[in-house]
Amino acid sequence: MDTAVVVILSALTSIAILLLTSLGLAVVFGLMRIVNMAHGEFLMIGAFATTTLVRSGAMPLWMAVLSAAAFCALIGVVVEVAFIRPLHGRRLIDTLLATFGLSLVMYQIAVDIFGTASPGIDAPPGWLQLGRYSVSYYSLALPFIAVVVTLLLYLLFKSTRYGLLARAAAQDAEMASALGVEVRRVNLYTFVLGCALAGLGGALLSPVVAVSPGVGQSYIGQAFMTVVTGGPAFLLGTLSASALLGGVANVISQFSTNMWGLTGLLLVAAVLVRVLPRGLSGNWSRQL
Amino acid sequence: MATDIVRAMAQRGLLWPVLLVGLALVLPSWISNAGALKWTLWLCYGILALSLTLVWGVAGIFSFGQNAFFGIGAYAYAVAALNFYPSTGETLSALLIAACAAALFAAALGYVMFYGRVGDVYLAIVTLSFTLILYTVMSSTAGPEFRIGVAQLGGFNGMPSLPGIAMGGTELNIKALFAFVACAGAALYALVGFLVSGKYGEVLAGLRENETRMELLGYDVRLLKLLIFTLSAALAGVGGALFAAWGTFVNPAVFSLPQAALVAIWVMVGGRGSLAGAFVGVGTVQWVCDKADAIIAQQTPLVLGVILLIVVMVFPGGIVPTLRRLFQRISPKLMSRTVAGAASANDHLTMPAALVSTPSVRGTLAARDVGKRFGGVTVLDALSIEWGSEPIHIIVGPNGAGKSTLFKLLTGQLAATRGSIEFNNTAITHLPSFERARRGLGIKLQVPSVFLGLTVEQNVRIARMAPRHNRSAKASVETVLAAVALLPQRQTIAANLSHGEQQWLEIALLIAQNPSMMLFDEPAAGMTQEERRKTVELLRRLSEQHTIVVVEHDMAFVRALAAPIVMLYQGGIFKRGSFDELSADADVRAIYLGRKRAA
Structure with missing residues (x-):
């Protein structure tokens, strides 16, 4: 019984991590059709910003997490203006390659600043005792945070002016701008939101993983698969894909090794792509 | 004579490889070992880059997976060489195994992607994820249980002390290896050059330029993509194997x-x-x-x-x-040259005696009870219609009547929600587009769909080469182009044609394809009065041998075709009759003029 509960809790934590590391990518891809290859590096920057702020004693964890997201948003502004905007109207592969170049640059800068390994931070203390097992409160909190973030995003896109304009620009940029939507500005906000979400994901992850310049790269493959299998409804599709892929990968890893968990994730994603080429949400009538 | 041979070889991309082989055989005695090592590595990378050029530059499929196949090739070589070298004394078989292993992985991945019709950006993401996940998987194979034969996979540290390229029990030295890799590179370059310069090259270019048109001409786009993806992976695999042989070492960093x-x-x-x-x-x-x-x-x-x-x-x-x-x-x-002294396209429309030497069978097409719903919207509702009794049939109807949707159901670009479709008395309801095209169903789309980056002549050649089930005669490129008066522009890039000329080029593709049934979706859109008149003439000419169905708004054009008309309205058949009958009908006039129909 305890074992079952622990297995489920652990699966929920992995699902939350997958969701938090994928949302930023999903927002930018879903609304701008841009594959942000530097997404993993934004995760990494969020994580490093958090560990640096907490270790210096400047602020408590929750404040550091929010500051990390804000810091990533700032970098996002610069990246959008300097690299994404000039490539507007070019082939999709061009932005993909440009952000790829950016990710390499960011990675190397992080190596130069922090070295290849760096001291981490502790998760907030506290354990839940379940028979022979103990589960940290922090890993229990992650699923709640993930759900709250998704819910807030849903509200943002459903009931704010920006959300409506962003969805309009995503559907038909030309028509939207003909109707007076300033698509350039909407795209800037969307990209920055994606970067902030990536920063938030990395920040929330920082107490539970070893933070290194390569940390983003170890999550980005899974994040990509999640977004692809999620399909066009970029919030709820990503949520369901995280639940499915994260759940499968985690349960397999618990009973064998991490390697088989990842292989399982890849195989499930492959089968899904074959059966539902437009993703899990491909046939849904909802947009988010 | 000699210069002719050189020119022919240059045209098919065979000149460089020959020069390269010559260089490879002469150079080693001049360069240092360090130089030979560096150049060998660059050549291995060059083969990898060549594989991406083939799949991306030529066929238009952007793959991030090339280095995955390079890595798979390297690992396969390592495993095979460690297992077989002690007994066979050679590693050429390992090279072959590497190519096969990479091709096998690519075939599996490609099957999922191309038969699942994954879009181009998704394809980049999926191939990259594949690479990254291989990286993670290969990094976690450190334990002794990860062993293939005598070869330990070695996890993050990889596999050291591999045999190099060896024949007859001895490994090649550094300079001999350089010569070997250069020759291999030259051979692969020649293979790719040969492939992309001939008619396969034109098919691949068609794939890159316009997938939809390829499919509507009868090419199985999924299979073509899978083949080229697999072949390029095999190339990358050979590159990877040579890389492993060069360094006598492989680790997950390749992924x-x-x-x-x-x-x-x-x-x-x-x-x-x-x-x-x-x-x-x-x-x-x-x-x-x-x-x-x-x-x-x-x-x-x-x-x-x-x-x-x-x-x-x-x-x-x-x-x-x-x-x-x-x-x-x-x-x-x-x-690129243009034919000198040629008359401008609009001067005359010469009609050759016959567009094809043997008349093709006139096709019949029947839709029974077909319907199409998008979400909650019913676009077509239980529509039944038959064509083939007359040479020309016309469909009219206001915007949103379901005309284009009907055509898409017929050609298989959309799947019907209900009902069945029969073509030449066989059911084609569930056949993919290319299969319908091979049976002789051709369509000219509303927005001209041609290969914009290719010349007019190449466009027609691709259509002529399209696979078909009945081996009816094909008109020559010249005949086809003469029929649409584009002969003078045969060397022009399609993108540089006017809108009307692009419409004509698409009709030319249809003629070259020679289907028994031709669907035309608004062929006169964007044409001048004069061009429209010629199009009517051309359609009548074509209707002598083919069944023709035309969707059109232009009433002068419809009248000139003088054929039976079906009018669609709100997803169903509203009226049938001749032009005069329909134009006299008060309800028809009310719908076309946008007035409410009298109750």
Whole structure:
């Protein structure tokens, strides 16, 4: 019984991590059709910003997490203006390659600043005792945070002016701008939101993983698969894909090794792509 | 004579390889061991870059998976060589196994992607994820249980002490290895060059330019993509095997993100569409990296990132195409020629005696009870219609009546929600588009769908080569082009034609395809009065041998065709009759003029 509960809790934590590391990518891809290859590096920057702020004693964890997201948003502004905007109207592969170049640059800068390994931070203390097992409160909190973030995003896109304009620009940029939507500005906000979400994901992850310049790269493959299998409804599709892929990968890893968990994730994603080429949400009538 | 042979070889891309082999045999005695080592590595990378040029530059499929197949090739070589070398004394079989292993993985991955019809951006993501997940998987194979035969996979540290390329019990020395790799590179270059310059090259170019048109002409796009993807993976696999033999070592770093970026950078720098660009790109980028390393050590990702950003933002074309353009500006004779003294297209429309030497069977097409719903919206509702009794049939109807949707159901671009479709008395309801095209169903789309980046002549050649089930005679390229008065522009790039001419070119593709049934979706849109008159003439000519169905708004055009008309309205058949009958009908007039119908 305890074992079952622990297995489920652990699966929920992995699902939350997958969701938090994928949302930023999903927002930018879903609304701008841009594959942000530097997404993993934004995760990494969020994580490093958090560990640096907490270790210096400047602020408590929750404040550091929010500051990390804000810091990533700032970098996002610069990246959008300097690299994404000039490539507007070019082939999709061009932005993909440009952000790829950016990710390499960011990675190397992080190596130069922090070295290849760096001291981490502790998760907030506290354990839940379940028979022979103990589960940290922090890993229990992650699923709640993930759900709250998704819910807030849903509200943002459903009931704010920006959300409506962003969805309009995503559907038909030309028509939207003909109707007076300033698509350039909407795209800037969307990209920055994606970067902030990536920063938030990395920040929330920082107490539970070893933070290194390569940390983003170890999550980005899974994040990509999640977004692809999620399909066009970029919030709820990503949520369901995280639940499915994260759940499968985690349960397999618990009973064998991490390697088989990842292989399982890849195989499930492959089968899904074959059966539902437009993703899990491909046939849904909802947009988010 | 000799110059002719040289020119023919140059045209099929065989000149460079021969020169390269010559160089490879002479050079080793002149260069140092260190130089030979470096050049061998660059050649291995060059083969990898060549594989991406083939799949991306030529066939238009962007794959981040090339370095995954390179890595799979390297690992397969390592496993096979460690297992077989002690007994056989050679590793050439390992080279072959490497190519097969890479091809096998690519076939499996490609099947999922192409038969699942994954879009191009998704394809980049899926192939990259595949690479990254391989990286993680291979990094976690450190335990003793991860063993294939005698070969330990070795996890993060990889597999050391591999046998190099060996024949007859002895391994090649550094210079001999260089010569071997150069010859292998030249052979693969020749293979790819041969493939992309002949008619396969035109098919691949068609794939890159316009998938929908390829499908509607009868090409199985999924299979073609799978084949080219698998072949390019085999190339990458050979590159990887040679790389493993060069370093006598392989580790998971071959699957890493910087390595994936590197392949794209080489090809971008060299120039996507150019085979030689693959090797030029490798040479340039690796040279720059070496030089940069001497100035700021250990910053390779930074240097690569900056190069990639500069190339994408500033020189998206790459080195070789830029040089070629420069060269063409200096020597304009090499520019594409146009046939001199030819009359302009609109001067006359010459009708050849017969468009095809043997008349094809007139097709019949029947839709029974077909319907199509998008979500909650019913676009077509239980519509039944038959064509083939007359040479020409016409469909009219206001916007949103379901005309284009009906055509899409007939050609298989959309799947019907209900009902069945019969073509020449066999059910085709569930057949894919290309299969319907092969049986003789052709369509001219509303927005001209041609191969914009190719010449008029190449466009028609691709249509002529399209696979068909009945081996009816094909009109020659000249006959087809003469029929639509595009003969003078046969060397013109389709993108440079006027809108009306592009419409005509698409009709030419249809004639070359020679289907028994031809669907025309608004053929007169965007044409001048004179062009419209000629189109009527052409359609009548075609209707002597083919069944023709035309969707059109232009009433003068419809009247001139003088054929039975079916009017669609709100997803169903509203009226049938001749032009005069319909134009006299008060309800029809009310719908076309947008007034409410009298109750």
